[in-house]
Amino acid sequence: MRRAPVAVPVILSAALAACEQTAPPSESPVERAAALSPAAAAPPVPASVAWPPAASLDLGALAALPKMAAHAAGTSRVPVLVPSRRELLAAPVIVAKEHWTSFWARTEEITVSITMTRLSRKVPGIPPLRGAHVVRGEPAFITANEGIWSAAWIENGVSYALDVECTSPEAPACASDVLVHELAAELVYVGGAGARAAGGKP
Known part of the structure; x- marks a missing residue:
């Protein structure tokens, strides 16, 4: 199911630039970006629900x-x-x-x-x-x-x-x-x- 656009391209670009010379050659660019992306280190958490009246x-x-x-x-x-x-x-x-x-x-x-x-x-x-x-x-x-x-x-x-x-x-x-x-x-x-x-x- 489709979701609203998020800032993934920005995160991926920054991660790729940071790890271009240091990541093992066996890893793909996407794998390297995912490993260094701040989103990868931020697990989803339950939000506080405001129940309608x-x-x-x-x-x-x-x-x-x-x-x-x-x-x-x-x-x-x-x-x-x-x-x-x-x-x-x-x-x-x-x-x-x-x-x-x-x-x-x-x-x-x-x-x-x-x-x-x-x-x-x-x-x-x-x-x-x-x-x-x-x-x-x-x-x-x-x-x-x-x-x-x-x-x-x-x-x-x-x-x-x-x-x-x-x-x-x-x-x-x-x-x-x-x-x-x-x-x-x-x-x-x-x-x-x-x-x-x-x-x-x-």
């Missing part, structure tokens, strides 16, 4: 989810955001793991996937990149790759990545970033394990 829980969308998907959402360690369009809630797949949760759904026209993770990697001396777009009131990255539109942003202390792909590459809906913006704006909160502590009723 109970009043923001969308009980209608939660009720529209199939039983298995609703159960998975209720065990999530991150706030679960799902599309509000009922056709995308009819038969989705929701997977909840220790640090991340994913949502996947498909209609005849589009495929939508959302990845939500509380893991973050902070590299000393390198400030976080700020997206040039705005999604749900937050700075975001909007990209397109092989006909798939992606939006990535941080909300509730969690990193969200939304991917939208049209069944037909020529579909007008995927000719611009309008659809991915619309779907992101329509995402609703359906709970998670922390919702109970926040007063929600997943």
Whole structure:
């Protein structure tokens, strides 16, 4: 699944310049760069999650989810955001793991996937990149790759990545970033394990 651009090229360039003469010849440039990159020494750590207020829980969308998907959402360690369009809630797949949760759904026209993770990697001396777009009131990255539109942003202390792909590459809906913006704006909160502590009723 695609993610927002990061400063990897800069890190790789600096690492390559530093190790060009000292690394063993058996190592490739990428391997040498990875070994010296600050990111390699900064393991991902769980971020502090800010659970949305109970009043923001969308009980209608939660009720529209199939039983298995609703159960998975209720065990999530991150706030679960799902599309509000009922056709995308009819038969989705929701997977909840220790640090991340994913949502996947498909209609005849589009495929939508959302990845939500509380893991973050902070590299000393390198400030976080700020997206040039705005999604749900937050700075975001909007990209397109092989006909798939992606939006990535941080909300509730969690990193969200939304991917939208049209069944037909020529579909007008995927000719611009309008659809991915619309779907992101329509995402609703359906709970998670922390919702109970926040007063929600997943």
